[in-house]
Amino acid sequence: MKANVIIVEDDPLVxxxxxxxxxxxxxxxxxxxxxxxAGARGLLDRKVDLFIxxxxxxxxxxxxxxxxxxxxxxxxxxxxxxxxxxxxxxxxAAVLAGADGYLLKDIDSLDIGQQAADALTGGAPLSPSIxxxxxxxxxxxxxxxxxxxxxxxxxxxxxxxxxxxxxxYSNRQAAAELEISQHTIGDHVKSIYRKLRVxxxxxxxxxxxxxxxxxx
Amino acid sequence: MNLPRLTGWRRALAIxxxxxxxxxxxxxxxxxxxxxxxxxxxxxxxxARVLLxxxxxxxxxxxxxxxxxxxxxxxxxxxxILYPARASLLTRDExxxxxxxxxxxxxxxxxxxxxxxxxxxxxxxxxADWEKFQRFDMVWLVVATExxxxxxxxxxxxxxxxxxxxxxxxxxxILVGIDAWLTTFGAESLxxxxxxxxxxxxxxxxxxxxxxxxNAFVDWRPREAWAACGCFIVxxxxxxxxxxxxxSFATIVxxxxxxxxxxxxxxxxxxxxxxxxTAPGPAIRVLAILLVALxxxxxxxxxxxxxxxxxxxxxxxxxxxxMFGILFEIALQGHRLNQEAGEARSDLERQVLEQDASxxxxxxxxxxxxxxxxxxxxxxxxxxxxxxxxxxxLTHLLLDVRENRxxxxxxxxxxxxxxxxxxxxxxxxxxxxxxxxxxxxxFRERMSGRLARSGIALDYRCTLPIPAPSLDVRxxxxxxxxxxxxxxxxxxxxxxxxxxxxxxxxDNGAVLITLSDDGTGFEPDGAxxxxxxxxxxxxxxxxxxxxxxxxxxxxxxxxxxxxxxAIPTAVAAGRKA
Numbered sequence: 193m194k195a196n197v198i199i200v201e202d203d204p205l206v207x208x209x210x211x212x213x214x215x216x217x218x219x220x221x222x223x224x225x226x227x228x229x230a231g232a233r234g235l236l237d238r239k240v241d242l243f244i245x246x247x248x249x250x251x252x253x254x255x256x257x258x259x260x261x262x263x264x265x266x267x268x269x270x271x272x273x274x275x276x277x278x279x280x281x282x283x284x285a286a287v288l289a290g291a292d293g294y295l296l297k298d299i300d301s302l303d304i305g306q307q308a309a310d311a312l313t314g315g316a317p318l319s320p321s322i323x324x325x326x327x328x329x330x331x332x333x334x335x336x337x338x339x340x341x342x343x344x345x346x347x348x349x350x351x352x353x354x355x356x357x358x359x360x361y362s363n364r365q366a367a368a369e370l371e372i373s374q375h376t377i378g379d380h381v382k383s384i385y386r387k388l389r390v391x392x393x394x395x396x397x398x399x400x401x402x403x404x405x406x407x408x
Numbered sequence: 409m410n411l412p413r414l415t416g417w418r419r420a421l422a423i424x425x426x427x428x429x430x431x432x433x434x435x436x437x438x439x440x441x442x443x444x445x446x447x448x449x450x451x452x453x454x455x456a457r458v459l460l461x462x463x464x465x466x467x468x469x470x471x472x473x474x475x476x477x478x479x480x481x482x483x484x485x486x487x488x489i490l491y492p493a494r495a496s497l498l499t500r501d502e503x504x505x506x507x508x509x510x511x512x513x514x515x516x517x518x519x520x521x522x523x524x525x526x527x528x529x530x531x532x533x534x535x536a537d538w539e540k541f542q543r544f545d546m547v548w549l550v551v552a553t554e555x556x557x558x559x560x561x562x563x564x565x566x567x568x569x570x571x572x573x574x575x576x577x578x579x580x581x582i583l584v585g586i587d588a589w590l591t592t593f594g595a596e597s598l599x600x601x602x603x604x605x606x607x608x609x610x611x612x613x614x615x616x617x618x619x620x621x622x623n624a625f626v627d628w629r630p631r632e633a634w635a636a637c638g639c640f641i642v643x644x645x646x647x648x649x650x651x652x653x654x655x656s657f658a659t660i661v662x663x664x665x666x667x668x669x670x671x672x673x674x675x676x677x678x679x680x681x682x683x684x685x686t687a688p689g690p691a692i693r694v695l696a697i698l699l700v701a702l703x704x705x706x707x708x709x710x711x712x713x714x715x716x717x718x719x720x721x722x723x724x725x726x727x728x729x730x731m732f733g734i735l736f737e738i739a740l741q742g743h744r745l746n747q748e749a750g751e752a753r754s755d756l757e758r759q760v761l762e763q764d765a766s767x768x769x770x771x772x773x774x775x776x777x778x779x780x781x782x783x784x785x786x787x788x789x790x791x792x793x794x795x796x797x798x799x800x801x802l803t804h805l806l807l808d809v810r811e812n813r814x815x816x817x818x819x820x821x822x823x824x825x826x827x828x829x830x831x832x833x834x835x836x837x838x839x840x841x842x843x844x845x846x847x848x849x850x851f852r853e854r855m856s857g858r859l860a861r862s863g864i865a866l867d868y869r870c871t872l873p874i875p876a877p878s879l880d881v882r883x884x885x886x887x888x889x890x891x892x893x894x895x896x897x898x899x900x901x902x903x904x905x906x907x908x909x910x911x912x913x914x915d916n917g918a919v920l921i922t923l924s925d926d927g928t929g930f931e932p933d934g935a936x937x938x939x940x941x942x943x944x945x946x947x948x949x950x951x952x953x954x955x956x957x958x959x960x961x962x963x964x965x966x967x968x969x970x971x972x973x974a975i976p977t978a979v980a981a982g983r984k985a
Contacts, residue, residue, distance in 0.1 A: 277831050278854070280838035296854075298827055303857050320849035328842060360849030360868045 194221035195312050198235055200245035200257065201274060202227035206297050210244055210274065213304025220308060232257050242270045242312055244295065247282060255289045262290035262389070270311045284325045290389055293319060318381050323357035326388065345387055353380050420692045427696035428703060431729055435704075448472075448535055451527035454509045457482060459527065460498075466529040470495040470536045471511070473521035478513040480524055489514075490524070493540035495532035547592040554585030557731060561738075568742055573624040577738060580621050581731060583614035604657045608647055608664075615668050616640040622676050625694065626683035632675075643668065690737065697733040789882065790833075797829040797889060825896065828854070832888035840881030844919060844977070845870040847884055848911055855895060864904060866895075870911040877919060877977035883955040887921070887975070890951040890959075894923045894971050897944050902927025902969060914974060918957075923971040929963045 197214050199222065201207040207225050214222045223240065226232050229252040232245070243261065247254035258271055273286040273294040283294050292311050295304060330345065346354070349370070356366040367374045450456065453469075460467055461484065469480050474492040481487045486501040511524045525532065561578030568574050590598075590607040598606070619636040623629060643664055650660055676698065684691040805822040808814045814822070831854055839847040852868040859866045870876070879887060891909065898904040904927030914920045945961065948971070952959035957975040 277834040279834040299857060300861050303861065320853045324846040324850060355874055358846045358849060359870050360852055
């Protein structure tokens with residue numbers, strides 16, 4: 193049973209590159225490719241396991257699409273965001289809106305297939321950069337006007353895990369360091385994502401990004 | 409209610425008339441409430457004896473204006489002793505005969521105003537009570553209120569920052585109370601030879617204090633204060649002299665009274681006139697009070713029929729009401745002073761606020777300019793960074809492609825390094841001043857995928873304590889580029905299969921970053937083996953210098969290459985997460 197993938201990317205070159213990567217992987221099946229937000233909305237009722245989408249679409253921001261997908265609930269497909277630079281604001285806004293990770297646009301198509309499959313199995317749920325971005329987000333919150341929110345948001349254990357992941361520890365290394373199972377690491381990561389998405393500051397950050405205050 | 413605001417003489421007239429109205433209103437209220445109805449004239453002895461004989465109920469006698477006990481004899485009645493302000497019961501006794509009646513004081517000669525009455529007990533008792541109220545209770549009331557108000561003024565002195573007017577007025581009120589007591593009861597309570605000196609000494613001291621009070625009220629003049637004190641000393645010396653000479657005070661006191669009261673009144677009028685020029689409001693209020701006092705004395709002298717004397721003497725009521733007036737005046741002045749102080753304070757506050765605002769404006773301007781300068785510096789830095797990295801790479805690539813010197817894989821490699829450099833710049837901008845362990849983990853994340861695809865493992869190890877120190881944007885970008893160059897060398901020239909990036913603390917607070925590979929290695933001394941490699945090493949050393957760091961290159965043929973970079977860092981204190 194192959195996982196259904198939809199690509200939302202307005203640049204045909206990149207869309208084709210990513211499409212090749214998806215199709216090259218045994219576990220993935222490319223259902224559709226669209227270049228607009230409207231086109232993507234038309235595909236939301238399909239049974240989809242993974243969205244790979246660009247944030248800068250001609251008729252809106254991919255952030256909106258992420259929020260709409262997350263608002264539907266139900267099966268909760270995985271979402272990966274395509275990024276040129278993998279920079280902090282883009283990735284953090286996507287993650288806080290509900291994305292699971294990001295792909296650099298220029299990586300090898302074989303890597304695209306692999307990373308997409310990893311995202312589906314939850315094998316590599318939190319890359320060092322995402323962990324670091326989340327930590328910075330929390331640090332900024334603590335230095336902000338409501339300093340307790342950053343502390344209260346995540347448990348000390350989750351912060352510890354983020355610090356290890358941001359240092360480049362693999363899931364296995366982090367599990368050994370914290371003396372917990374890799375399965376528990378996965379649970380922690382899910383919990384971190386869930387908490388980030390419901391936090392007010394996360395929403396504010398996403399809104400700021402969408403309204404163009406932050407760069408794309 | 410909004411009264412029209414009166415000004416000028418209308419206002420003065422309104423104040424004066426208002427004070428009179430208040431005083432006489434209070435007077436009428438008290439008299440109407442307390443004075444027994446009707447007159448005692450028909451009970452006056454000796455004419456009342458006829459009436460007395462036909463009296464059915466209890467009869468009694470009463471003498472108004474007594475200073476001590478007096479003996480009353482009426483034919484047909486037992487002799488009875490009358491006391492001041494008290495009615496005494498009369499008992500029939502037919503044995504006492506004769507047609508004459510007599511009324512004689514027991515201690516001294518009776519005062520001229522002393523008049524005896526006889527009649528029904530109720531009527532006499534009421535008359536006696538009224539006299540008691542007028543002559544004794546009222547005085548006690550005056551004494552008590554004056555003493556209390558005086559004491560209150562003195563106790564509250566610190567509140568008004570030891571106002572001279574308040575202190576002197578407090579002393580004046582206390583002296584008025586003492587004088588009232590001495591005048592009414594002193595002779596009986598203090599039957600000593602020196603009592604007159606005490607009594608009149610107190611009285612003139614009180615008048616002196618009144619003069620000082622006026623002085624303080626209109627604007628303190630030390631010379632006038634000394635003059636008032638001098639007058640008191642002269643008067644007291646005269647009293648003392650009289651005392652020692654054994655002469656009676658009765659001869660000199662009226663003269664002294666007349667002189668001192670005239671002086672005081674004259675001084676008061678002069679002072680008020682002087683004050684009226686600068687502060688008409690208070691002067692008019694004091695004038696109103698003085699006029700009330702004068703009116704009450706005139707009323708007593710000319711209008712109140714002396715023989716009956718049953719109406720309340722207005723001048724008895726005047727002092728307490730006058731004192732209330734003075735207290736009101738003091739309270740009003742205190743309020744004014746407070747208001748002025750408040751206005752001065754808010755004025756000061758406004759000035760401070762304005763200065764604050766202008767300081768804020770200039771500091772905002774300064775901050776704005778600082779920001780502009782910082783943005784400008786940042787822009788120049790960005791331009792320099794683009795020259796130094798991606799710009800140079802793309803230019804070389806362009807020139808090489810134009811001259812058809814490059815194969816497709818070489819072009820891809822060049823473009824890849826341009827994109828890598830862009831990512832390094834973006835990451836340095838994002839990650840500057842963040843912990844260095846996170847920054848290097850992200851660098852490794854960026855590089856490892858592609859290296860793995862080429863069969864090269866990139867390991868990363870960090871043994872820095874958490875929180876790790878941080879580098880600023882510039883130094884971080886230099887570090888990224890140095891490492892990028894090192895990895896490119898390892899891949900291109902050394903055919904490495906394993907690269908290790910290790911970060912460790914060093915003894916002197918610096919951070920040691922080691923990039924090791926298992927490639928072919930080279931002899932650093934003769935690093936001119938390949939032109940590209942030589943340029944790469946020079947570039948790396950330059951970047952190490954940009955970071956204030958030191959780069960050691962350890963390599964030998966067949967033993968791989970170790971780049972050891974020591975960077976001094978300031979430990980980012982206070983970071984936790």
